[in-house]
Amino acid sequence: MTLAFEPGQLIYENQLAESLSVSRTPVREAIRSLVNECLLEVLPQRGTRVAYISVKKVLEARFIRSLLEQGAFRIAAAEWSAEKKTVSNKAIQRMLEEQREAAADGDITVFLQLDEAFHRVIMEEAGNATLLNVVYQMRGHLNRLRYMALRQYRHMPQIVEEHERLFEAIAANDSELAGRLLELHFGKLNDEMSELRALTPHYFID
Amino acid sequence: MTLAFEPGQLIYENQLAESLSVSRTPVREAIRSLVNECLLEVLPQRGTRVAYISVKKVLEARFIRSLLEQGAFRIAAAEWSAEKKTVSNKAIQRMLEEQREAAADGDITVFLQLDEAFHRVIMEEAGNATLLNVVYQMRGHLNRLRYMALRQYRHMPQIVEEHERLFEAIAANDSELAGRLLELHFGKLNDEMSELRALTPHYFID
DNA sequence: ACATGAATACTTGTATACAAGTAATCCGAC
DNA sequence: GTCGGATTACTTGTATACAAGTATTCATGT
CATH class of the missing domain: 1.10.10.10 (Winged helix-like DNA-binding domain superfamily/Winged helix DNA-binding domain)
Incomplete structure (x- = not known):
């Protein structure tokens, strides 16, 4: 990875x-x-x-993650309730704080772990363990590329900001907004991949 | 299975x-x-x-299949073109005909294979092999139940009819209709599962 | 010089031997 | 009769030996 x-x-x-x-x-x-x-x-x-990092497989995996996570995030947003706010809110806020720190330190490995943790926490709210497993399985296709992207572009702060917006949308029970923000969250992958492939073409295929 | x-x-x-x-x-x-x-x-x-057949896992798998197949079917419907019509149409029509025969013969195993084949052909049109694999993986959760349902209810002709309607929607480039029909196609699982569980409770859990 | 082919040094695929752990059974003490 | 503990008969987990296949190397004949 x-x-x-x-x-x-x-x-x-x-x-x-x-x-x-x-x-x-x-x-x-x-x-x-x-x-x-x-x-x-x-x-x-x-x-x-x-x-090799297969461009085709990366795009396929992104499509799957996008469909599944949007489904999960929509449920999480729709079901986000007052009780959960008090219980989970603090934990998630702390998680985002840690992510900001990792971003500031430039610690890619820790950042990626926290990134996954954020997505996992939200998906757990949707209560679908199988979905979580499938999304986890898609890691293989995606994470090596994400690792390269983080190393290259150092855009970690921006990602944390997107996470914050996502969480705001969920806490506000806005399923539609959460879905759209998530779609944007995955959106840049395409352009990044082209540039990264140009840098290290021997890692890629398709 | x-x-x-x-x-x-x-x-x-x-x-x-x-x-x-x-x-x-x-x-x-x-x-x-x-x-x-x-x-x-x-x-x-x-x-x-x-x-054991886990009610929870079956529902989780159904949700995943529904999200992914709807995504694939929408693409297939949107991209269905005149050329494909001439190439694939005959093959699919023949497949549906075979399904009608299996339904008439009451051959559950063959019917299930052809059912999978239909879904696979449509998903292949979407050109996402990874998605196909994931849907295939969900079989485990779902197919044993489907096998029991077919054995119990003998509603195979109705399923073929739904497949025909689905294909019509796709051939007519009607993504929305294809998505909605697919949702309905998965819809009855819930009620069926309750009844089947009452018949053989020792097969189930959760 | 060059093509050809047998020998060689690897690899993964499969079978088997051994280690470690589980649970039931059996025996004895109370 | 009943409880408790060692024994026993299993299981899966791990290590290793052997089979089968690949690709290179190197010698040989043209």
Whole structure:
């Protein structure tokens, strides 16, 4: 996710097993799991390749996340109630504060974690664990690109601001606004991807 | 999927391996894959349980399928063009005809396959393979229930008719209508589930 | 020089042996 | 008769040995 393993790089079960001091069996299971997220692809009898960032798959994953999160955010906004305000409000405000700090520090890894945490908290309000899992699965396609984008553009403060607006819309029970803001929130990905691909073309495919 | 393995039943890697004449290793991989689809759950050091049909998970999966398929069907309807009409129309018409036959014969397994095929063909028109995969993943939650419903209610002809209407809406480029019809198409699941649960309560949970 | 093909050094796929943990059973003490 | 605890017979988790396939290398013949 942090590009410590470069897209296109070949990795080997033996190497990983040895470096982690376990046998191949659990390593294989982990690999299968990452294959599911399309972060790896197994080349039979040849090795395992760190998946290239597929422009097509990124756009597909974005479309899915957009549909699902809009659905969840709309529910969260519609159901946001006075009780929840007192219980969750503080937690979310604190989370946003931490995000501002991470943005100020330029700590990409922590920022991404908090970013995910924000989206997760809102989706949990919609009470659909399966949806959360699916969105989580889409991470693989998206997060490496987001990591690159954050490293390149340092636009973390702007993202925090968008989160704040999103939360305001939800707290105001404005489903429509929340949906539209979320759509905008995902919107820039397209242009960013083109530029990032121009910078490191050997990471990309499609 | 056909309830040949009953919800709640315990299965064992050794047994499966022997009955399939393979070792535990590939059986374990298959089990992990089905765990991902929530059709199985591993009880460490005790066995593997065929998952109960979770009312909550079924509803969650239905919500997800509804969001995603509506997104895909809307695109398919919007992009349906004259060229596609000549190429795909015949294939889809033939598929619907086969479905009518399966409905007449009361062949649930074939009918379910053709039902999936119809949805798949339309989604393929939207050109989003990842979305197709996710919808496919939701099968686990939904198809066992659909199988029970078809066995119980024998309402297959009605479903074919709904498919025909859906296809008409798409061919007429009517995105809105396609979306609404699809929502209706998923609509009855709720009532059916309550009744089916009353018939075989030991298959259900939540 | 160059094409061809066998040998080699890898890889993942599969089978099996062993470790560790669960739960029921059985036996004995009270 | 009943409770408690060690034993036993399972299970899955992990490690390792072997099978099968890939791609390179290197020798050989033209």
